[in-house]
Amino acid sequence: MAESTIVEVIRMLDPPDAWTMRWHFVIDINGDGQITISDVWLWASYIFFAPGDVILLGIMLKLPSVAAFLEMTPKLVSGWWSFAISFLFWAIFLGNLSAESKRAKEERAQSPRL
Structure with missing residues (x-):
């Protein structure tokens, strides 16, 4: 699957411009002039990579x-490092959400019914 036009542009920018461009969401995310199933996939990718992109671009900016020592550039946006950070974030987030849901369900099962 081809990368979105937005990701390609971000990877060519300086960190401050990459930050601005990364958070500019458009419905037609692949820029083909139509809203299609390809856009839906890219919306999911946009959301999935957000935690990793925030951390990487934040390090580059702040x-x-x-960032210079680690040779970080906007080319890392939605790349392997962003994937690893985002995967870890979503695994922890969904694990905590699942555990909290299970705890609440057990609490409801143990509480007396009126």
Whole structure:
């Protein structure tokens, strides 16, 4: 599947411009002039990669010396590092959500019914 036009543009920008472009959401995310199933897939990708992109672009903006040492550029947006960070974030988030849901269900089962 081809990358979205937005990701391609972001990867060519300086970190401040990449930050602005990353958070500019458009419905026709692949830029083909139509809203199709391809856009739905890219919306999911946009949401999935958000935590990793926030961290990577945040480091580039707020800690430029660290970003320079780690050779971080906007080319990392929606890449492997962003995937790893995002995957970890969503695994922890969904794990906590599941555990909380299970705890609440057990609490309801144990509470006396009126």
